[in-house]
Amino acid sequence: MFPGFFEWIWDGGHMLFMGGLWYALGIIGLGLTYCIFKAAIETAQGDGEGHGHGDEHH
């Protein structure tokens, strides 16, 4: 799964396949982290009321 594992070989197959996987995981992970942090900061700043969703506390 990671370079250095018994099953790992530095060949095209592993680099492409695992590269693709880690790339996808990276995007998901980073995206999610970004959302959470941004939401946390926005919450801390208390400007949660202005997004214009048709919600009741507007």
Add this chain to the structure above:
Amino acid sequence: MKKAADHTKPKRYGMVIDLDKCTGCGACMVACFAENNIPFKKDESEKLLSITWMRVYKLSNKKKYPDTDICYLPRPCMHCEGHEGHSPCVSVCPATVTDYSTETGIVSQIYTRCFGCRYCMAACPYHARYFNWWDPVWPKGMEKMLSPDVSVRMRGVVEKCSFCYHRYQRAKDKAYVEGRTDVEEEEYQTACTQACPARAITFGDLNNPKHKVYELKQDPHAFRLLERLGTNPKVYYVSSREWVRKSGDNYLKHEEPGHIATKH
């Protein structure tokens, strides 16, 4: 600090089974059960749930009385070489449980690594792979007969014939202690070969001209099972009967066995 001592010439262990001699007695199966700690349960008559690394199939020429003929065909794991070691099962295993060794040409199966997805079983056209549907249970006292050379398998994993690889390991140990690096033909024989009372099974290195199998596989009546699929199996069969040879593979109506299969 590379060490060359262990590099012996690559081998391709394989078998030649003489179907004319095989009487279907089943001694190969029994010897295999005992050698490889194969579990047994109360009812083993449902063959699709019965673990037999070596299974003896009964073939029929499907002709009417009195022209009927039958032939037995022992089927161990074929240890397919496929294309450069990519046998049907080796390449599909998701967890690198099963592997092909270029040193011996043996397809290995590590039970403790297997998590039981059974993809390899789907991949094997010979049905040489078996799943442990049940926990293996030995009646009280009978676990005494278990051999320490072969690991006992747990429920939920796939197992198959290993060409009694542990015998190769043992033989190598003996060679090392005696100051040799390689094992002789007679030092490494599978349990079924050893047991076959008809001496129908011959086992050895298909690459080694000194081994009996080398010559036997070149018999004009030799064939392999399902050669046309490109599995490149290492078990050869010999039969003087044409219908038996034709039963070894699928042919279209107009095809003749000898002309189709890519030999050796």
Add this chain to the structure above:
Amino acid sequence: MSALEEKTKAVSDGGGFPTLFFIIGLSLSLIVGWIIFPKLLYSKKQQPFDFNHVLHNEMVEDCQSCHFFREDGSFAGVPKLAQCVDCHMDIQGDTEDEAIFVNEYVIPGREVPWLVYSEQPDCVFFSHAAHVKAGGMDCKTCHGPIGQSTSLKPYEENRITGYSRDIWGYNIAGIKKNTWDRMKMDDCSECHVQMDVNQTSVQTEKGACFVCHK
């Protein structure tokens, strides 16, 4: 509302307390994971009696005098009673352990139930012959300086797996300093890759599985 409570409320509104709680949680679980967990994971067992390798080493040629190869190439491992009784028919020295040995095992003819630190799982085939005879390795590389020990350490058994702690290594993070600190598959493989031993696997281009497995 007390002053403290007010403070708390103020802090929690301002976001100070969550950080504190986060840190509390973090350190708690770190302590549990790194210190308490390893203690719980392993049970300590004592050997039947103590054994002094140094003392015995002085009387024999080398390790293989007791830990010998059989003719068929297999390795005998921990000596059986039959080997020990050559000298220990009766009590030789004045240690309490020897007295236990002679009285409880030699006289009734009972094998000593030694707990083997390096006992590998059943799926492992380890060839001593390949390493010692063919590879010319010494015992220490894998077993450490056990020959210089004057007493036996307690045997620690993993409560879940039932295997000796020596396999995973004493460092819970699995970090090793010496070659003999761990006996996991990767440790075997590391050396095999380095020495280019049986690197014949089609799948991994490393050691074929059936070299070390059975």
Add this chain to the structure above:
Amino acid sequence: MKIDRRSFLSLGLGVAAGSVLSPLPWKLTDDLSIWTQTWPWTPVPKDGAVHYVHSVSTLCSGGCGIQVRKVDDRAIKIEGMEGYPGSDGKACNQCLAGIQKLYGPDHIQTPLKRVGNRGEGRFAPISWDEAMSMVAEQLKKLRTEGKSQTLGCVVEREYGTIPQLFKRFAKVYGSPNFMTMPSYLDGYEQIFKIMQGEEAIPGFDLENADYILSFGSGLVEGWGSAPRMFQANSLWKEKGVPVVQFEPRLSNTAAKATQWVPINPGAEAILALGLAHVIIKENLFHYDFVNRYSARFEAWEDGQGTEQKGFKDRVLDRYDPRYVSRVTGVPSSQIEKIAREFAKAESPIALCGRGAGHTPGAIFEFHAVHALNGLVGNINRKGGVWALPKPDYIAWPEPALDEVAKKGGDTPRVDGAGTETYPAASSLTHRLPAMINDAEESPIQVLLVHGANPCYCLPDTETVRAAFEKIPCIVSFASHMDETALMADLILPDHGHLEKYQDVPAPEGLSVPVIGLARPVVAPLYDTRHVGDTVIQLAKAMGGGMADSFPWKNYEECLRKTLGQHWKTMEEKGWFSPDFSGPDWNEAFETPTRNFVFIPERYGKDTEEAGVSPIEVEGDPITFPMVMIPFDHVRIAAGPVGNAPFVMKTIEDTLLRDKDIFVQVHPKTAGKAGLEEGVLAVLSTPKGSAKVRVHVYDGIQPGLVAVPRGLGRGSGDEFMADKGVNVNRLIGPVEDPVSGLNAAWGIRANLTIA
């Protein structure tokens, strides 16, 4: 301090983050997976020093030379012993799986006393002392009542020190009723007596024969010593030796043969005589042998001075190929062709003994087949049939017999063997049940059974059971629970086959005499006792002359003394081969004329008139339109001991599925009866009926129903018990009028949908 939701959440997040950064989750995941790799309940075999012990296995009638692989003190695996005569490095399935009999759950662990009804299987453990004194008392009582002849002993085979101890016991006790279980060897025994004048056992030099005619013998189905036969078969393939198999069903042997010749069952003798007809007519017989060393080939004068037709004329008169073809169903051209090939071969050999040879068959058949060997002069010759002397290494001093023993010993045997009616027979055990059932009081009062399993193996097992019900005291020496032991009052368990010393005259059918040595591979696991010791101790307990006739301390001493100088060889090599070089033809025959007699004295006037006709099977053709024939399958042990679990595992699913046995019928037969592959059906014979499944098989003569032997065990471990049907339950004996042997090859039957 107020812990609100937010603090709680933070704490949780902290714990989660800390856990991820600590080894706990990772190590636990890893350890859990390792836990699954060897569950606590998965046995882990202990390693140790490997060594091999050579022995001879007594699980099969062949007597396979074995080597047992041991790891420390555990027996792990059985393999063949290299160099052992006959089996040479190989062993049969039963013997290969023998470890399972050793450690298996049906190994009897202690002496048992019956507490339930006969056959119910309820026993209570008792001590050896108690058990021994119970038997001794019974025997003493019987003897004082002057009924010593009512002691019966049943063993599997006659040879070897253990059966001989029983024989001696019976003799000094005062009973002639020492019985052995039926087999094709009984037929050969009688044929050697009447045609060659010899007390002999057959040896077949199959390795050197160059033409094999088999009259239904299952050469690769357990006939003789299985591993030896397999190797012979392979040798034939290598050398191109023609093998012709006459059989109504395509058995494995037939499939392996060069030529399978389907034949109407029961007509084998006529076919053999048909072949003889061609050989004689075309002058293809062995002149030298027939002219110089045989008698009654040509016409001869009998005691009254009347001229009798010789074998030649009788055969020429009656068995011309057209007639034979009609009776046997074999085309006459084929008969002629095979006869010529057979006669022209260098060492042609003709064999009989159906299947694995569990039943003897008609004496005519043995006669006709053996006459073929005589015609080609292939007797006591390389590649031929040998009359081997019975093992004579057991040379114990003649016991002194007291009055009771003499009186009892002189009474006629219960089974009629050796009486005027059946002078050539030495044992006719299949007749015993009827004798008991017909008598008011059982003529057998105490029955000792060792190594044999009459309640399973004798034909018509229901009748056998009924007879056994009538015997007041049955003592079994079984080491594994079997059908007969279940009927016993007392079980004095013998050691298992891997736990004891024993001489094993083996292997069956080999052309040189060999005595193998079985030896203890492991120390006895349970509170069992060597049967030899038990017999010796019983004799001692009887006191007087009986005790004196058994002068040995124990069995081992008896065996060592008996084997004398050979003991050392046996210990080292595992066997010894007594000197034997066959006598010349001019010394070979001990008939009054010192010749090979083509028409024996007892061949009977009646047969001369009527000619040989097929043995009729029991049952009326209207109620039972089909004919059932039992067949042997190499993966099913049909002898006293049933299949080990490993062997059960090899049984094909066209023979047994779950608990149902399959019977084989031709598609036409099935079609007529409205049966299809796999359906449940009722197989009925005059002896009873059973639920079976149908296997439609092209390789069987229409009208026949073939049933595998060896299933339907009523005892033993869960792996073999109550699976399928014991074919002996559905078939009865048919007595051969000349020999008294059981000549039944089948029985009329009906197969209807269930």
Add this chain to the structure above:
Amino acid sequence: MDSALIPKGVQRCSLGKFTLLIAVVGAVLLWGVYAMLLCWIKGLNQTNMNDYYGFALWIWADLAVIALGGGAFFTGFLKYIVGKDELKNIINYAVLIGFICYSSALLILAIDIGQPLRGWFIFWHANVHSMLTEVAFCLSCYFAVLTIEYIPLILENRQLNKVPFFHHLAHNMHGIMAVFAATGAFLSFFHQGSLGGVSGVLFGRPFGYREGVFVWPWTFFLFTWSAAAYGPSFTLMCTKILEKASGKQLVKDNVVDLLAKISGWMILTYIIAKIADTLYWALVTAPARGHTLMDFYSNNPVYGIWILVLEIVLGGIIPAIILVVPGTRRNGYLRMTAIILGVIGVSVNRWVMVLQVMAVPVMPFDFWAMYYPSWQEVATTILPVAYGIILIALSYRYLPIFPQEPELNPVD
């Protein structure tokens, strides 16, 4: 009672009626859970699988739900990447169905393997050459994506959204949803394909084996394509079912029409490719291995040539035509017929690629292996259906799944 949780501007049935529905379906769910536990505790001997039938009902269900769940990735792809904005009115539901399908698939895999506690070996000791490894990786990653897509929906629940953090989180996640959707589409393309590859690479099984390009057999592409083609149909079918169940129109006709049209064209192109593949396989691939097409469809009690006709004609050509031709597509009944036929078609395809592959004998002396599932297998296969119904019911009741619902069903 739970009115505070119900989205604004819509009407829902009474809590009692709802609870009854959940209870009934829940009972089925529990039955499934019981069977699942049996399989875990006692092992796979609880199933009727055997050494010839190593893949059975479950794997079919797995492949089928993943194909049907393909609606999520393809609708997402269309909305976020291609820019079909109308699809925002159905994307939530597509995501929900996708989430159910994928979570079910993972659950099924966890039951199907013989050693669940070692299941993670597939990641840890991955063999990158195995199609199953690719399936496992992409499946779990894509499941993560679907979870991410589903979370903001949950957070939009009236009460949850009151929590500022959740409110912001949902908003932010919506903001970069296109990135997730793109990643999801990428992953999905691959794992749908690898599922096709699972049987396509089995060169020991002439029935399943297909040639292809590089490491990918044709089935790799066919599976991706068919999932994209039939997935939206399944979304539409589920929408229709929910509309029937709730008695309300939830999505506007133009949205349905658009998705049906796209589905139709996809099916059409797919079925042409499938026919080409079948012909090549029947005329070239199989004969080269000694088989005729009819070898695969005769001498057994179940698998006749009808199965090929059902899959290609009834499940492919006919729905394709109905959905492509505007006239027939706009006819509600015909459209629904086409959609149902399509769903059957793709399910049959997955069945064939799993179960028939196992059933066809390869060794000439072998026999057709027939198999029927045990009740434990059936129960564990129904388990996801029950779970899906419950999740849809809960989501529909408490989350604003259908943006057009208030407009289409104004509350008095």
